[in-house]
Amino acid sequence: MEFTHLGRTGLRVSRFCLGTMNFGPHTSEDDAHQIMDTAHEQGINFFDTANVYGWGENKGRTEEILGSWFAGGGGRRERTVLATKVYAAMGEWPNESGLSALNIRRAVDASLRRLRTDHIDLYQMHHVDRATPWEEIWQAMEVLVAQGKILYVGSSNFAGWHLAQAQETARARNFLGLVSEQSLYNLLVRDVELEVLPAAEHYGLGVIPWSPLHGGLLGGVLRKEREGVRRVTGRSAEALEGKREQLQAYEDFAAELGHEPADIALAWLLTRPVVTAPIVGPRTLEQLHGALRALDVELDQKALDRLDEIFPGHRPAPEDYAW
Template sequence: MQFVKLGSTGLDVSRICVGCMSFGLPDRGPHEWTLDEEASRPLIRQALEAGINFFDTANVYSDGTSEEIVGRALADFARREEIVLATKVNGSMHEGPNGHGLSRKAIMTEIDNSLRRLGTDYVDLYQIHRWDPTTPVEETMEALHDVVKAGKARYVGASSMYAWQFSKAQYTARLNGWTRFVSMQNHYNLLYREEEREMLPLCEDQGVGVLPWSPLARGRLTRDRDVTTARSRTDEFGKTLYRQGDDEIVDAVARIAADRGVPRARVALAWLLHQRAVTAPIVGATKPAHLDDAVAALDLELSEKEIEQLEQPYVPRAISGH
C-alpha cells in the first residue's frame, strides 16, 4: 500500500480510501443494494489486510447503520490509532425542524450521534456533506472549530460545492482563527472533469487534499453500456450525474483495459491516481474484486498516449453532484 499526507497536514492516509456507503442495512435508508453486517465485515477486513487505513462513511448512510457496522468491524479488526476514520454531517437524520443542515445545533448533535454509532471518542476527519445555503458560514465554521477543540475530531473537511463557496468558508475560518478544511471530497472521474476548472487548482494552491467520490462513475466505466446492476436500476441520485454521449470515453477505457489484460476499473482508477491534485479516491466495494482492482491500480502506469486516448473525447457538461 502507498501512503501520502492528507493535503498540507501531517496525517498519513492510504492512497485508496474505502467508501462505506456500500455497508448498511438494506431496509434502512434509500439504498436497497447495500450489504448487511455479515456481508460487510469480510470486505472491511480485506481492506485492512491490503494495508488500507482510510475509511469514509456518513451519518445518513443507511440511516446510521453504516457507521454502526463500520465502527464494530474496525474495533474488532484494527487498532484505532492506526485507522483514519472519516464521517460526514448535513443530511436529514429525522423529520421536522433541525433534522438536517449545518447549524451549530445540528453539528453538535450529530457529531455525538456519529461517535456513539461508530463506538469511538473521536473521528479523524469530520466533513460537511455539501454546502448548506440556509446557515451562515460563520456559524458552521465556528461550530466545526469547537468540535475540533473539544477533541471530537482531529481535522475537518468539505465536499462537493462551488470553488467560491469553499474559498468563502476557508477565508472565514482564517479570518477568525478557526480550524480550516484540510480536504475536499468532490465528484471527479473520467466522465465528469468539471472540477479541473477551478476546484482542483484551488486545492493544489491551498494545500488541500482531494478525495474524489464516484471515481468509477457509479460503475459506468467498468462495464458494457447495456449492462445494468441492482444499484444502477435503483440509484435515483446516480441517474442525475451522467448523460448520454459518454460512449467514446467508456470505449477507450475498455480498449486500453483489453490491451493491458486488466479489468476496466484498474484503468479508470489509474487515470485518477495519475492526477496531481488527487490524494485518495473513495472506492466503494460490494465484492472482493472491487478492492483488488483498487489496490492493483496503484501499480498501473498509463502511458502518455493512453492518457490522451482517455481524455480526448471529453466535452464540457453541466455541474452535477453538488
C-alpha cells in the same frame, strides 16, 4: 500500499479510501467486517462514511456497522483514519439537518455513539449550507476540535468559491479550516477541473474523488452488457445512451493496454496532482481486490494523452472558456 499526506496536513492516508455506503443496504454486517479486515491487511487505513448512510428508515446503520467492527478491538480503530459526514436530514424535526451549530453538536455526538469511538479524524460537511453563516459553522467546529471530538474538517460537493469562502473565514479566525474536499470526479465527469481543483490546490486541500467509475460506466459496462453480466438501469442507463461511442473507444483502449477499464479509471485519478485518494466503495470482497489492481497500473504520457482525447477535460477557469 502507497501513502500520502491529506492536503497540507501531517496526516498520512492510503492512496485509496474505503467507501462504506454499501454497508447495510447492499452488504451484510459480516461481509462488511470481512471487507474492512481485508482493507487493513492490504494497507488501506482511510475509511469514509456518513451519518445518513443506511438511508431511509435505516439512516445511521452504516456507522453502526463500522462501530461494531471497531468494538472487535485488535487495533482496528487505532489503525483507521476515520471520516464521516454531517448535513443530511436525520429526522423530520427542525434542526435535524444542515450545518447549524445546534445540528453539528447533536450530529457529532450521535455519530460518535454509533461509531463507538471517542473522536472522528475527519469530519466532513456533506453539502454546503447556504442558510448558515461561516462564522457559526467555524465556531461550532472549533469547539469540537477543542473538545477532542474531531481532529480535522473537510467538505464535500463544494464549489470552488465555497472553498474560498470557507478558507478565508477560517483564516480570519486563525483556524486551520478545511483540509480536504470530496468531489464527483472521474474520466467522464471532469467539471471540478474548472475551479474546484485550482481552489483546492491554492488552499492546500486534498481532493477525495467519489464515484471514480461513474456508477460502473467506466468499469467495462459495454462488455459486461454484451456478456449478459450486467444490465444497466436507472440514471446509469440514461447516461450510457449518450456515451456509447466514447465508452467503446475507452474499452478498446483498455484492451490495447492489457488492463481492465476500471483499473485504468482508478489509476488515472491517482495521476491527478491534487487527488489524495479516490473512494472505492465495494459491495463484495471481490470488488475490493479488483480495485487494488489499479495500484499496479502505470500510465505513461502517451496513455494519458489518449485518455484526454477520449474524455476531454478542462483547463482551469477562465482560460477554459475565455482568452
